[in-house]
Amino acid sequence: MKRPNKHRQLQFFTSNEQLLGTLECPLCLLSQPRSHFPEIISCHHRSCLDCLQQYLKIEISESRVNVACPECCELFHPSDIRMILNNDALMEKYEEFMLRRFLASDPDARWCPAPDCGFGVIASGCATCPKLICERSGCATEFCYHCKQLWHPDQTCSEARKQRDAFMAGIEKHSTSLINSEESDNAEEIKPCPRCGAFILKMNDGSCNRMTCAVCGCQFCWLCMKEITDLHYLSPSGCTFWGKKPWSRKKKILWQVGMLVGAPVGITLIAGIAVPFMMVGIPIYVGRKIHSRCENNKVSKHRRRLAVAGGVVLSIIVSPVLAAVTVGIGVPIMLAYVYGVVPVSLCRSDWCGVTTANGKGVKIEIDEDVASGKVNVTNFYITFGLSTLDRHLK
Structure with a gap:
């Protein structure tokens, strides 16, 4: 990949042959001169300049800074965004969102909760002394390191x-x-x-x-x-x-108790239904699949019958093994989920409620x-x- 030039301008197709032709924009579906389709670094897709500008304005206004190409998943390079927008105010907002997203990944990053402030600090080592003061001129709002809200000296x-x-x-x-x-x-x-x-x-x-x-x-x-x-x-x-x-706390407790008590019965019932269903259903499915494929390929009736019979016999032999493997793997996984994952997740989330x-x-x-x-x-x-x-x- 070539190194982007910070001060580069829009790279347009400039040869006489290219200027004579037109391209259809995949976004607005309008045919425009090739000179209206800027070249970008990340991919080879081309959309007209007006559509790209509108697209980037919407994405940035909604705080989405990882902006991908409208036709693929490749992300726009920041130099391409600056080149296409050519708008200092939008670029300032884009860079602010980028900085905020980067700082949000730091566990010690904190933001002033005062209205219309948005001042951020990296409060390393403030866990034991959680009182923070916004250093923005004219603000000086006091807030808490732990809950990230206004300072509460006499309250937890x-x-x-x-x-x-x-x-x-x-x-x-x-x-x-x-x-x-x-x-x-x-x-x-x-x-x-x-x-x-x-x-x-x-x-x-x-x-x-x-x-x-x-x-x-x-x-x-x-x-x-x-x-x-x-x-x-x-x-x-x-x-x-x-x-x-x-859910209410009562409903959560009832559901948890019901799951712990009823899990063995439910898992046994599911396994009891799954085994005969697989042993009968797999041969039927295989036979119908082979029959339809032979018909599509115009195979003779004799060969079609042999293929269907062979597939059904083979699936009858294999289906008990598949059923046993499914039950042998599925039942332990469900039991581990009910009696392991669910209680642990409930403990970690503190019942996911406010009490x-x-x-x-x-x-x-x-x-x-x-x-x-x-x-x-x-x-x-x-x-x-x-x-x-x-x-x-x-």
């Missing part, structure tokens, strides 16, 4: 989180009461990424709850707002792949101002910030 991170949840629950309750039920069913929600804190918008319509942050690439669950693995929705964590609310100290469910206390709807998102920050500041001054 868990207590401060419960207070914030109480405020936000009251705000949400008041806002949803101002719209009809049909609109509230499809109301939009905004939540911060659990890793970098970037706000993410999602329709509250019960759609897929597995989210990926466009800024840092964090994969998290929209219901419990925790970073997740591929097993999150396969275990009875209370979070569902689709849905608006997680009170006595473990009997969720308890939220809402101030009168919040319940009456006198608090909005802006004065929530002011109220909560001033309260922590007052406690600090005292």
Whole structure:
């Protein structure tokens, strides 16, 4: 691959023969002169300059910095993005998102939670002294290294989180009461990424709850707002792949107990059905497959019958072995999942829910101002910030 030139200009086809011809853009499907199709480093695909500019503007405005070619999976080189956009403001935003994504991979990176700030620090060695101060001129917001929220000197991170949840629950309750039920069913929600804190918008319509942050690439669950693995929705964590609310604690316990008790019966039943199904189904499937292929190839009737008979006999011999191998491998895997993976995932996720100290469910206390709807998102920050500041001054 040739080394990109930082100051290079658009590389167009310039020969007279090429200028006489035209190309069809695969995005807008319009035929344009070859000179309107810039040459890029990563791949050989060509799209017109207008479509590429619009495509890059949309991707960058939605915080997607790993921009791939519209026709393949090859990523655009930053020099190509600068060349195509030719827009300093967009490039500044692109570089800011790139820097934020890079810093988000550092476990000690923290971002100021103040509105319209976005100042970041690398807070190495601050775990024992978690108080951080934003060094941006005119900000000086104090925030916590552990929970990445406003500083709470007289509270633990868990207590401060419960207070914030109480405020936000009251705000949400008041806002949803101002719209009809049909609109509230499809109301939009905004939540911060659990890793970098970037706000993410999602329709509250019960759609897929597995989210990926466009800024840092964090994969998290929209219901419990925790970073997740591929097993999150396969275990009875209370979070569902689709849905608006997680399971209640009672439902999670009942499901877990039912799975532990009923797993042997269920696995035995599945194995009992799978064995005869495979022993009967495999010969039938093989016979029909051979018959249809012989018909398509116009094989004589005699040869077709011999081929079908041979395939069926061979599959009858092989199917018991396949059934035994399937049961011998599948049953231990299912048992290991039920009695190993599920309990471990539940312990790691702390039941994937928010509970009170006595473990009997969720308890939220809402101030009168919040319940009456006198608090909005802006004065929530002011109220909560001033309260922590007052406690600090005292």
